[in-house]
Amino acid sequence: xxxxxxxxxxxxxxxxxxxxxxxxxxxxxxxxxxxxxxxxxxxxxxxxxxxxxxxxxxxxxxxxxxxxxxxxxxxxxxxxxxxxxxxxxxxxxxxxxxxxxxxxxxxxxxxxxxxxxxxxxxxxxxxxxxxxxxxxxxxxxxxxxxxxxxxxxxxxxxxxxxxxxxxxxxxxxxxxxxxxxxxxxx
Amino acid sequence: xxxxxxxxxxxxxxxxxxxxxxxxxxxxxxxxxxxxxxxxxxxxxxxxxxxxxxxxxxxxxxxxxxxxxxxxxxxxxxxxxxxxxxxxxxxxxxxxxxxxxxxxxxxxxxxxxxxxxxxxxxxxxxxxxxxxxxxxxxxxxxxxxxxxxxxxxxxxxxxxxxxxxxxxxxxxxxxxxxxxxxxxxx
DNA sequence: TAGTGGCGAGAACGGCGGTTCTCAAGGCGG
DNA sequence: CCGCCTTGAGAACCGCCGTTCTCGCCACTA
Numbered sequence: 256x257x258x259x260x261x262x263x264x265x266x267x268x269x270x271x272x273x274x275x276x277x278x279x280x281x282x283x284x285x286x287x288x289x290x291x292x293x294x295x296x297x298x299x300x301x302x303x304x305x306x307x308x309x310x311x312x313x314x315x316x317x318x319x320x321x322x323x324x325x326x327x328x329x330x331x332x333x334x335x336x337x338x339x340x341x342x343x344x345x346x347x348x349x350x351x352x353x354x355x356x357x358x359x360x361x362x363x364x365x366x367x368x369x370x371x372x373x374x375x376x377x378x379x380x381x382x383x384x385x386x387x388x389x390x391x392x393x394x395x396x397x398x399x400x401x402x403x404x405x406x407x408x409x410x411x412x413x414x415x416x417x418x419x420x421x422x423x424x425x426x427x428x429x430x431x432x433x434x435x436x437x438x439x440x441x
Numbered sequence: 442x443x444x445x446x447x448x449x450x451x452x453x454x455x456x457x458x459x460x461x462x463x464x465x466x467x468x469x470x471x472x473x474x475x476x477x478x479x480x481x482x483x484x485x486x487x488x489x490x491x492x493x494x495x496x497x498x499x500x501x502x503x504x505x506x507x508x509x510x511x512x513x514x515x516x517x518x519x520x521x522x523x524x525x526x527x528x529x530x531x532x533x534x535x536x537x538x539x540x541x542x543x544x545x546x547x548x549x550x551x552x553x554x555x556x557x558x559x560x561x562x563x564x565x566x567x568x569x570x571x572x573x574x575x576x577x578x579x580x581x582x583x584x585x586x587x588x589x590x591x592x593x594x595x596x597x598x599x600x601x602x603x604x605x606x607x608x609x610x611x612x613x614x615x616x617x618x619x620x621x622x623x624x625x626x627x
Numbered sequence: 628t629a630g631t632g633g634c635g636a637g638a639a640c641g642g643c644g645g646t647t648c649t650c651a652a653g654g655c656g657g
Numbered sequence: 658c659c660g661c662c663t664t665g666a667g668a669a670c671c672g673c674c675g676t677t678c679t680c681g682c683c684a685c686t687a
Contacts, residue, residue, distance in 0.1 A: 277552045279465070282644055293665050294646080304645065362605055363549015366463045380606050405618040408611060412598020419548055420566050425594060432591040435625035436618050468674055479635050480676080490675065
């Protein structure tokens with residue numbers, strides 16, 4: 256297999272395992288078995304487990320952002336656009352196999368021990384906030400930075416609630432709150 | 442030392458270590474050293490690390506709830522009362538040594554591996570939501586259950602943002618959003 | 628003073644898991 | 658055919674850590 260393809264394959268497999276079982280319970284041996292790649296190759300491609308995890312998070316980041324972007328892009332009305340991310344969350348929460356945000360999980364698990372992971376998480380969160388701020392500006396709210404921040408709080412709050420309390424309606428609550436925030440900001 | 446005092450002492454020490462360094466990096470040996478209690482006694486009082494962690498979370502839960510309750514109790518106006526929890530968060534985020542919600546961290550770290558921890562986290566989150574709902578009802582909002590849920594999203598969102606992004610202003614954003622939610626709900 | 632039982636200090640155990648090493652198989656140039 | 662390099666499969670290494678065990682010490686009792 257072409258090295259690049261193999262690399263992608265490994266990341267996909269590892270990401271799936273990490274998301275399903277968590278970071279700690281998934282050993283390199285297990286990834287090797289699931290990916291059908293010798294440990295040696297694994298360590299040639301990713302010199303440590305942290306680096307492999309970081310690659311997985313990067314992939315998740317790209318996928319999530321493109322999915323949200325696509326969802327938002329299909330909406331015409333600039334105000335309705337702003338609620339798109341929350342509808343995305345709502346759909347996601349109801350998918351079978353959903354059990355929380357990878358980034359939150361990874362952050363909690365490896366914590367300060369892996370700066371590269373912390374960076375990946377923060378990058379992801381900041382990008383989401385930037386997107387929301389951008390949408391707010393396009394919708395013509397007065398203070399798009401403030402509203403963007405408030406929407407980011409709602410977005411992450413929905414995620415946290417869905418993760419910790421298993422509340423699949425969290426996105427709906429967030430959406431409703433977002434409408435109130437928008438109404439106040441327009 | 443009286444057994445009860447010793448138990449409290451151990452929980453305090455362990456809780457401090459868990460919060461500062463995370464669950465995994467803090468070993469039982471380290472707790473023994475910090476508390477000045479032999480491993481044997483430790484295991485007599487808490488048959489496993491998970492149980493000790495659960496005791497720590499219970500303590501945090503009680504402390505947090507009583508602190509918020511106290512804060513809220515000192516406010517007269519029922520509407521202003523609802524913003525009390527967010528002011529509490531704001532103060533907390535700015536305290537030196539703050540680095541996120543213990544419950545979120547513990548949940549991410551031990552995850553599904555320790556049901557007792559999951560239960561403790563959910564209990565905590567549900568209690569907060571119940572408090573917010575109660576306050577919303579006292580403030581006379583139309584649908585206190587819905588508003589309570591929205592405020593819970595904001596509360597957890599602020600915590601998540603402060604934890605992951607290190608954004609100390611998260612509580613202020615949440616507070617502002619809470620005002621909008623309240624205005625829409627009254 | 629001999630027996631007993633709890634206690635503290637620390638060693639030891641057992642398994643796990645990230646990382647590295649061994650070794651045989653196989654392609655490839657000469 | 659012969660060295661030489663790479664590869665794959667898996668064993669081995671090494672440190673960590675939750676948990677348990679050992680053993681000497683002291684208090685108490687008769």
